[in-house]
Amino acid sequence: MNRRISASMLAADFCTLRDELAKVSSADLLHFDVMDGNFVPNISFGLPVIEAVSRCSDLPLDVHLMIEKPDRYLEAFAAVKPEFITVHYEAVVHLQRTLGRIRELGCKAGVSLNPHTPLDGLRYVLDDLDLILIMTVNPGFGGQAFIPAMLDKIRHCRELIGSASIEIQVDGGVTAENVGILAQAGATNFVAGSAIFTADNPAEYIEKMRRA
Ligand code: DX5
Numbered sequence: 001m002n003r004r005i006s007a008s009m010l011a012a013d014f015c016t017l018r019d020e021l022a023k024v025s026s027a028d029l030l031h032f033d034v035m036d037g038n039f040v041p042n043i044s045f046g047l048p049v050i051e052a053v054s055r056c057s058d059l060p061l062d063v064h065l066m067i068e069k070p071d072r073y074l075e076a077f078a079a080v081k082p083e084f085i086t087v088h089y090e091a092v093v094h095l096q097r098t099l100g101r102i103r104e105l106g107c108k109a110g111v112s113l114n115p116h117t118p119l120d121g122l123r124y125v126l127d128d129l130d131l132i133l134i135m136t137v138n139p140g141f142g143g144q145a146f147i148p149a150m151l152d153k154i155r156h157c158r159e160l161i162g163s164a165s166i167e168i169q170v171d172g173g174v175t176a177e178n179v180g181i182l183a184q185a186g187a188t189n190f191v192a193g194s195a196i197f198t199a200d201n202p203a204e205y206i207e208k209m210r211r212a
């Protein structure tokens, strides 16, 4: 599976969003962390911002819902036609049904796991999944340090899914320095916010992440 880089818009300057989008136009996806101040301690942005971006970028959208009861909003987010909608394992009660609903709405279905959440339940919903997001920090804030114990979790996730065409996404503290080791462990999709947006040349940085 090809390595894909997803630029996390949480780290963008929202004052100049159009310019920020131009900086990351060579990324494979645009990642949006929707936070509700409930599932995570922080509040970020919501649908109006993602909808505005969808009108001025051709990149596929990658929506990461860090919210309680995400089922209530699936239809609304699907309306902006993202490639992925990812919900949190810890925030849904009937995961298999939720994933099915995301696909029914025409999107690829992702599930995200907080660092301490075990992988095991995913064994029973592999057929319903397009992406597994291994959180490599506790969700809620950009700019945190990667948690090294997550490397083992990525390896176990790779063992669990074998060669099924499910992307393994990593999110939090991902940089050009650790992308190689993360890829070796089995990750295929790399979310990075602060590393890309604070780089002197974000396009070159994205290229560096691809090659690392
Ligand atoms: C963390 C978010 C990430 C965040 C990553 O709660 O899920 O997507 O934007 O930010 P960096 O790359 O700065 O760790």
Ligand code: ZN
Residues within 6 Å of the ligand: 008, 031, 032, 033, 064, 171, 191
């Ligand atoms: Zn995210």
